[in-house]
Amino acid sequence: MNPAGDFIERHLNLHMVGLIDIRKPLPGSERLHRHRFWQINLACAGEIGLWSQHTRQRFCAGDLLVVPPGAPHYLDYSRCGVYRGLTFKFDLTADHTPPDDEFLLVRGDAASRRLIAAVTELCRGFLPQALETPNREFNVPAGGMGHLPLEDMLWGVLRYYYLARAQHRSGGEIFFRLRELIARRNGAPVTVAELAAEAGYSTGHLRVLVRERTGEPTKTFIDKERIAIIRNHLKYTSLNMSELAARLGFCHLLYFNKFFRKYAGLSPLAYRKRCWQEE
Amino acid sequence: MNPAGDFIERHLNLHMVGLIDIRKPLPGSERLHRHRFWQINLACAGEIGLWSQHTRQRFCAGDLLVVPPGAPHYLDYSRCGVYRGLTFKFDLTADHTPPDDEFLLVRGDAASRRLIAAVTELCRGFLPQALETPNREFNVPAGGMGHLPLEDMLWGVLRYYYLARAQHRSGGEIFFRLRELIARRNGAPVTVAELAAEAGYSTGHLRVLVRERTGEPTKTFIDKERIAIIRNHLKYTSLNMSELAARLGFCHLLYFNKFFRKYAGLSPLAYRKRCWQEE
Numbered sequence: 018m019n020p021a022g023d024f025i026e027r028h029l030n031l032h033m034v035g036l037i038d039i040r041k042p043l044p045g046s047e048r049l050h051r052h053r054f055w056q057i058n059l060a061c062a063g064e065i066g067l068w069s070q071h072t073r074q075r076f077c078a079g080d081l082l083v084v085p086p087g088a089p090h091y092l093d094y095s096r097c098g099v100y101r102g103l104t105f106k107f108d109l110t111a112d113h114t115p116p117d118d119e120f121l122l123v124r125g126d127a128a129s130r131r132l133i134a135a136v137t138e139l140c141r142g143f144l145p146q147a148l149e150t151p152n153r154e155f156n157v158p159a160g161g162m163g164h165l166p167l168e169d170m171l172w173g174v175l176r177y178y179y180l181a182r183a184q185h186r187s188g189g190e191i192f193f194r195l196r197e198l199i200a201r202r203n204g205a206p207v208t209v210a211e212l213a214a215e216a217g218y219s220t221g222h223l224r225v226l227v228r229e230r231t232g233e234p235t236k237t238f239i240d241k242e243r244i245a246i247i248r249n250h251l252k253y254t255s256l257n258m259s260e261l262a263a264r265l266g267f268c269h270l271l272y273f274n275k276f277f278r279k280y281a282g283l284s285p286l287a288y289r290k291r292c293w294q295e296e
Numbered sequence: 297m298n299p300a301g302d303f304i305e306r307h308l309n310l311h312m313v314g315l316i317d318i319r320k321p322l323p324g325s326e327r328l329h330r331h332r333f334w335q336i337n338l339a340c341a342g343e344i345g346l347w348s349q350h351t352r353q354r355f356c357a358g359d360l361l362v363v364p365p366g367a368p369h370y371l372d373y374s375r376c377g378v379y380r381g382l383t384f385k386f387d388l389t390a391d392h393t394p395p396d397d398e399f400l401l402v403r404g405d406a407a408s409r410r411l412i413a414a415v416t417e418l419c420r421g422f423l424p425q426a427l428e429t430p431n432r433e434f435n436v437p438a439g440g441m442g443h444l445p446l447e448d449m450l451w452g453v454l455r456y457y458y459l460a461r462a463q464h465r466s467g468g469e470i471f472f473r474l475r476e477l478i479a480r481r482n483g484a485p486v487t488v489a490e491l492a493a494e495a496g497y498s499t500g501h502l503r504v505l506v507r508e509r510t511g512e513p514t515k516t517f518i519d520k521e522r523i524a525i526i527r528n529h530l531k532y533t534s535l536n537m538s539e540l541a542a543r544l545g546f547c548h549l550l551y552f553n554k555f556f557r558k559y560a561g562l563s564p565l566a567y568r569k570r571c572w573q574e575e
Contacts, residue, residue: 033532047534054532106532131421132445135414142410146480153543154533156525158479162456162472166411169452173445193441200437201425246435253312253333253385254433255326264432 028172029055031157031164033106034144038151045095056084056106057171058092059133063100066093069119079125079133083178085115103136104154105171123178132174139167192230199239204246205266209235244280251289258286307451310436310443312385313423317430324374335363335385336450337371338412342379345372348398358404358412362457364394382415383433384450402457411453418446471509475521483525484545488514523559530568537565
């Protein structure tokens with residue numbers, strides 16, 4: 018019916034957005050509670066108390082909190098000085114079993130601070146009226162469109178922090194990290210010793226890890242990752258071969274050709290031609 | 297296998313991110329071309345030329361460009377003074393037929409500017425190395441996790457601007473807008489005359505529009521929208537009935553009860569109890 022049909026499907030229905038802005042301690046009215054919907058809190062400035070069933074922690078600027086359905090929690094404004102934060106209450110449209118019935122507190126780092134800044138920008142751009150009156154929750158129009166980018170962003174927050182945690186537990190995170198360290202070079206060479214140093218392992222430990230996981234020497238693992246990166250450069254950019262070889266750290270086009278052919282089975286130029294012909 | 301399995305599924309695979317930062321005109325090397333992947337360009341500052349098959353337009357700070365697969369386009373840096381912008385190249389994981397084989401140029405407004413700021417924050421937080429060297433494209437690690445929030449955000453951009461356009465064509469946008477205008481009051485009353493003025497219609501025209509679409513008087517349409525908002529306040533907040541009635545613009549709790557009961561068939565308190573009991 019709708020030409021954009023496939024694009025409309027939502028992952029989450031955002032119901033309420035609140036900007037909390039407190040300049041002095043508020044007498045406590047809430048207490049430990051749980052609810053059936055999901056909640057995300059982002060701490061923009063200051064700090065408050067955060068109670069779980071057993072402990073009280075600090076919830077500080079840059080931190081983020083994911084409260085899955087059923088998780089007991091209580092944000093305590095009664096002992097804070099200054100606090101500014103965003104609250105989002107939503108349901109998921111598909112049935113995702115939360116990995117835990119406890120909330121997830123993510124401590125602030127450079128990435129989470131940027132994320133909070135990004136979400137704040139989106140609120141200002143797409144739901145400005147939600148921020149007009151602090152300390153009141155704003156009802157998000159059901160079925161509206163204006164907040165779609167914000168919903169997608171929140172889905173990203175949920176996905177990323179839950180996924181990251183799950184990967185961390187399953188041990189897969191180490192491999193993601195190695196791949197990202199190699200990717201940071203953007204295709205330029207990286208030695209086993211450099212990779213080990215950046216990942217915080219001894220070269221010996223790294224070699225064992227990689228051998229266990231891939232059955233191959235670390236050098237081969239690195240080379241194959243580089244080849245994947247180079248394929249992307251060939252497919253998605255229009256740099257000519259000499260420029261590309263130079264950017265990838267090859268001192269001569271011949272070495273670039275040889276390296277690529279060894280793993281990919283054809284020359285870089287032939288690979289690009291094949292990609293482009295397909296189009 | 298993975299406890300976060302359902303959360304991992306991706307909508308798009310981001311391959312390349314580039315920060316373009318130009319201080320003086322660059323001699324033209326590109327020309328009109330098309331490719332099989334998707335591309336999004338965000339103009340952060342300055343302006344450049346943008347060619348389609350037939351015309352040249354300006355692509356200015358705050359604008360955004362969606363280039364679906366197959367759409368001829370050409371970003372012309374040869375006549376610009378200063379320009380700074382972000383480029384994203386990606387594939388969709390599911391098969392979405394683009395509504396058009398032409399690119400979509402969205403002119404800058406307050407929302408698009410906030411969106412561009414948000415995407416920039418996400419790049420800085422989750423893919424900082426992509427911004428380190430301007431005018432080179434950075435390969436995003438395939439299967440990596442660090443850029444998931446950015447991918448979700450781009451998906452939101454694509455969805456929102458494609459969806460908005462499609463809705464606009466189908467005429468449904470007017471109704472979304474009316475609902476959003478009502479929602480801005482956060483449950484407080486709005487008269488037919490106010491709604492008409494905010495939407496830019498005469499009250500007569502608004503009445504005809506609403507009657508055609510819903511078969512009901514505009515007052516009933518507004519009231520039902522307000523009831524949906526009030527339901528959310530009852531379900532997702534813990535405000536007591538007097539506070540809530542006051543915030544919703546009722547001068548007495550009795551009127552609030554009567555209004556809610558008329559459409560919902562039970563008292564606000566009974567509705568809240570039912571919501572909370574279910575949990």
